[in-house]
Amino acid sequence: MSGPHAITHDTTTAVTAERATAHGDTWVTTGRAARELGVKRTEFDLAVHLGRIRTAPDDGGGRRVGRAEIERLRAGPGFPESLRRSVKTVGTTEGAALMEVTKARFIRLARLGPLVPVTFYPNRYRAVVWLYLAEELRLFAADDRNAPLLTGRTPEGLRSRLDAGIDLRPRNWRARHLGFLLRQADSPWARAGAVASLLDPLHVSQVVKDPYDRSHLHGFRRPPPSQGAPGSPAAHLAKELTTAQDADEIAWLQADLTRLTEEAREHRPAPRPAAHPPGPAHRTSRAGEPARRTSRGLLGRWRRRNR
Incomplete structure (x- = not known):
């Protein structure tokens, strides 16, 4: 069919197709975003957890990543190594070596709170293995204000807290x-x-x-x-x-x-059950109206009538 209606239909179809294409190009799944950023899925999830990668909810209850966010990360200096380095995690042994302290001192600092774990996993003995951001440990060790905690004896006040069993890691x-x-x-x-x-x-x-x-x-x-x-x-x-x-x-x-x-x-108040409308009122006898005949009264009349 030709004429104005056909032109309107064609234009609407084109606009709809253009919007669908734009929507597909604007957002990608988290799995695809991880591949395009060249990081492992665990690295990607941790980067999201830390706020390094911004995501948004999708229609299915999951998360999605904007194309602009991917381009922002790609444009960063040293990409993708800089992104991987920002989410690199280490355990106690590697963390102690990175900070050039003993493993025992590292554990004491973690229990007291200055070193904050970023994630954990249970080992085969069902013990908790805490992991820390390597980047944060480097910054902590490089800060001169933390030097007293890295060398020498632990201050008495902190030692007494350790003796009392303090563990702020969880x-x-x-x-x-x-x-x-x-x-x-x-x-x-x-x-x-x-x-x-x-x-x-x-x-x-x-x-x-x-x-x-x-x-x-x-x-x-x-x-x-x-x-x-x-x-x-x-x-x-x-x-x-x-x-x-x-x-x-x-x-x-x-x-x-x-x-x-x-x-x-x-x-927005929480949903509540809908209030039930009041039922019909019971009919009561009006003044002067004869009472409703009972089954006993009807039976008596029938007997008298058939004597």
Whole structure:
């Protein structure tokens, strides 16, 4: 068919095709982005975790990467080695060698908190192996203010804390992990869910009293980092490390959760069951109206009529 209608149809089709092509070129999957950036998937995931690579939610509940973000990273100096170097992780032995300290001193610094792990994994003995950013360790060792911690005797105050069994590695990792969860959150309820992800359900219920709020919030809780099949010892370990343990840490997270839940509720209240409309009122006898005949009265009349 010719005429104005055909022209309109052709133009609309062309615009639609152009938009679809532009959309496909604008966003790519995380797997494709890792390949185009020339990094391993573990390196890519850690870079996202650290905020080095920006992602956005996709329609399927996953994440995607903008083409402009890939080009930004490619244009950086020393790419791709600079990106790989920024996410390189080391364990205790390699970290101690990098900082030129003994392994025992490295562990003491990690337990006391100055060295913050970035991730972990369970070894075959189900012990936690903490990993650290090599870049951060270099910067720490190069800072003259940290020299007293790298040489000589550990100060008495710090030694007493070590003797008392202090180990801030799990707590410091949780704080870092929370930062990642908050960066990924794209709504007020998602931000509240990020904080709730680090709390035991009992501690959540202590500050989120409303059951409908709790139910809605539960949908935004993020699972612990995958460390094995569900129910496996590795999965149990990941859950334990992701859940706040210290009383002051729990109180701090509960205070944040209270504030964020109130903000989320003001932004959009949690769904609630629809109110049922009132049923029809029972019909009552009006004044002067004869009472409804009962079955007993009808039976009596029938008997009298048939005598």
